[in-house]
Amino acid sequence: MEPLDNNRDLPLLRASQTTKYYGARIGCKDVSFEVYPGEVLAIVGESGSGKSTLLNCLSTRLAPTTGTVEYRGRDGVMRNLYEMSEAERRTLMRTDWGYVHQHPSDGLRMSVSAGANVGERLMAVGNRHYANIRSTATDWLERVEIDCDRIDDQPRAFSGGMRQRLQIARNLVTAPRLVFMDEPTGGLDVSVQARLLDLLRSLVADLGLAVIIVTHDLAVARLLSHRTLVMRHGNVIEHGLTDQVLDDPQQSYTQLLVSSILQP
Amino acid sequence: MSTSPKNTQSFNEHYNFAYLDEQTKRMIRRAILKGIAIPGYQVPFASREMPMPYGWGTGGVQLTAAVIGDKDILKVIDQGSDDTTNAVALRDFFKQTTGVSTTTSTKEATLIQTRHRIPEAPLNGDQVLIYQVPIPEPLRFLEPRETETRKMHALEEYGLMHVKLYEDIAHFGHISTTYAYPVMVNSRYVMDPSPIPKFDNPKMHQMPALQLFGAGREKRIYAIPPYTDVVSLDFEDHPFTPQEFSEPCALCAAENVYLDEVILDDKGSRMFVCSDSDYCEGRRAQGHKGHMAADPVHSNELSEA
Numbered sequence: 117m118e119p120l121d122n123n124r125d126l127p128l129l130r131a132s133q134t135t136k137y138y139g140a141r142i143g144c145k146d147v148s149f150e151v152y153p154g155e156v157l158a159i160v161g162e163s164g165s166g167k168s169t170l171l172n173c174l175s176t177r178l179a180p181t182t183g184t185v186e187y188r189g190r191d192g193v194m195r196n197l198y199e200m201s202e203a204e205r206r207t208l209m210r211t212d213w214g215y216v217h218q219h220p221s222d223g224l225r226m227s228v229s230a231g232a233n234v235g236e237r238l239m240a241v242g243n244r245h246y247a248n249i250r251s252t253a254t255d256w257l258e259r260v261e262i263d264c265d266r267i268d269d270q271p272r273a274f275s276g277g278m279r280q281r282l283q284i285a286r287n288l289v290t291a292p293r294l295v296f297m298d299e300p301t302g303g304l305d306v307s308v309q310a311r312l313l314d315l316l317r318s319l320v321a322d323l324g325l326a327v328i329i330v331t332h333d334l335a336v337a338r339l340l341s342h343r344t345l346v347m348r349h350g351n352v353i354e355h356g357l358t359d360q361v362l363d364d365p366q367q368s369y370t371q372l373l374v375s376s377i378l379q380p
Numbered sequence: 381m382s383t384s385p386k387n388t389q390s391f392n393e394h395y396n397f398a399y400l401d402e403q404t405k406r407m408i409r410r411a412i413l414k415g416i417a418i419p420g421y422q423v424p425f426a427s428r429e430m431p432m433p434y435g436w437g438t439g440g441v442q443l444t445a446a447v448i449g450d451k452d453i454l455k456v457i458d459q460g461s462d463d464t465t466n467a468v469a470l471r472d473f474f475k476q477t478t479g480v481s482t483t484t485s486t487k488e489a490t491l492i493q494t495r496h497r498i499p500e501a502p503l504n505g506d507q508v509l510i511y512q513v514p515i516p517e518p519l520r521f522l523e524p525r526e527t528e529t530r531k532m533h534a535l536e537e538y539g540l541m542h543v544k545l546y547e548d549i550a551h552f553g554h555i556s557t558t559y560a561y562p563v564m565v566n567s568r569y570v571m572d573p574s575p576i577p578k579f580d581n582p583k584m585h586q587m588p589a590l591q592l593f594g595a596g597r598e599k600r601i602y603a604i605p606p607y608t609d610v611v612s613l614d615f616e617d618h619p620f621t622p623q624e625f626s627e628p629c630a631l632c633a634a635e636n637v638y639l640d641e642v643i644l645d646d647k648g649s650r651m652f653v654c655s656d657s658d659y660c661e662g663r664r665a666q667g668h669k670g671h672m673a674a675d676p677v678h679s680n681e682l683s684e685a
């Protein structure tokens with residue numbers, strides 16, 4: 117715990133001029149920012165503005181054309197993610213990081229039980245005690261409000277909201293420090309969305325997680341995030357504390373975005 | 381026990397020795413050497429069409445063809461038996477194309493091609509055991525993408541194998557996998573031992589004989605060099621256990637061998653006998669008698685069936 121505390125004042129992730137071109141088309145351009153431990157950053161913007169592209173560049177799923185992305189490991193050392201070996205990156209992804217997909221089926225193994233979905237990361241890092249894995253999985257199902265007697269059911273038999281909660285449990289079981297989310301509430305009914313957001317908010321606060329969440333729903337940004345980054349045509353056009361950005365937008369585009377979507 | 385006489389005249393004119401041309405054999409031998417150098421690693425090879433369907437073990441046949449020499453003595457077994465159509469046909473194929481001696485005796489053989497079993501008699505350092513493999517990729521069950529499984533092997537990401545065993549325990553209360561039970565070879569590669577019963581898994585560990593595995597349709601060769609660690613995957617609180625049989629072989633009274641259930645009549649009478657028929661015959665020749673072998677009435681029934 118010592119090194120962690122020492123690092124709390126230092127950024128966990130840093131993007132510097134991160135740029136991704138798809139051929140001649142801009143995905144995202146010259147994006148620079150830092151995320152600190154325990155901080156929730158929302159990336160908002162209209163469809164096609166480059167939110168997913170940026171998230172993928174940050175999470176090593178898509179190499180940027182230019183610019184760097186650095187991450188501070190548990191040893192306190194800041195490293196360029198794209199200079200790490202693939203083995204190191206993949207280890208990071210299944211231990212220190214989480215990635216919550218919009219569609220749960222992209223992030224879950226649909227043909228194995230809920231318990232195995234949650235337990236997979238534990239087994240991946242070398243846990244070989246069945247009863248321990250199962251009891252940890254049981255705890256996590258409880259935390260995401262899935263009935264423990266569903267532990268041996270496949271996610272196919274789950275509702276959309278349950279699947280999404282299972283995906284979250286599967287990611288959090290290794291106590292990651294940073295979780296990426298791309299429209300995690302996107303495909304859900306409004307009432308199911310609200311419940312999931314509540315759950316996310318309390319989990320993030322309890323665990324002191326850093327989160328980078330992509331959403332086109334400003335209400336999600338408002339509810340979950342400390343800071344917000346507004347994207348348009350691949351560029352970050354506004355960046356600040358969420359309340360400021362949403363209550364007192366400086367850019368006319370953001371004003372438009374806020375007025376058109378955020379009806380109180 | 382039958383050792384056929386050499387007939388060097390008849391095959392030479394029609395086939396290259398062991399059917400495959402020399403260049404193909406060299407290519408396969410290179411793949412074998414690579415497999416031996418990296419125990420448990422699946423080496424891709426340019427699998428050839430053989431004059432038999434894939435289900436007949438063309439991977440094993442190509443391995444045998446690549447390593448067999450005219451002084452070898454070949455044994456071919458199918459589920460422990462030398463006498464199934466498959467075993468007889470493959471043995472004849474090599475007799476015809478090489479003229480080598482064949483045998484049913486595990487001890488006499490220098491080369492043993494097998495489907496689904498490891499002989500009960502311990503093998504020695506002068507022998508090579510060649511397995512026919514239908515599906516070489518142990519991770520395929522949960523990860524169908526070949527690019528991904530290759531990466532998982534390269535990076536030693538084997539958590540998924542335990543996910544499968546976890547599912548077994550969650551649904552059946554114990555690890556229910558009984559065939560093709562995954563193993564860790566030389567503390568590095570997870571390997572599918574082909575559909576042998578898990579009973580045979582411990583025999584692979586530190587075996588003095590070279591073990592070669594060939595998958596024809598899937599174009600993969602892998603190997604376990606002599607005296608290599610082979611460990612069956614498990615959980616600390618659900619350790620690997622081979623099958624156990626509550627009774628000895630009904631014909632030769634052998635214990636701690638793999639038994640097949642034989643149905644004797646339509647009233648449900650049954651007996652358990654050695655799956656390894658050469659082993660069973662050997663013991664009976666030495667005078668061991670099981671409880672059914674001693675009963676002339678039953679042996680009559682058997683021979684009539």
Ligand SMILES: Nc1ncnc2c1ncn2[C@@H]1O[C@H](COP(=O)(O)OP(=O)(O)OP(=O)(O)O)[C@@H](O)[C@H]1O
Binds near residue numbers: 141144162163166169
């Ligand atoms: N694989 C790709 N090949 C070419 N262009 C792409 C590719 N992926 C995205 N783009 C383009 O890059 C730009 C940014 O797309 P991106 O998917 O990052 O936007 P987004 O903000 O996530 O949109 P949405 O809200 O619809 O998910 C768009 O112009 C898009 O058409």
Ligand SMILES: [Mg+2]
Binds near residue numbers: 167168
């Ligand atoms: Mg997107």
Ligand SMILES: [Zn+2]
Binds near residue numbers: 659661
């Ligand atoms: Zn017997």
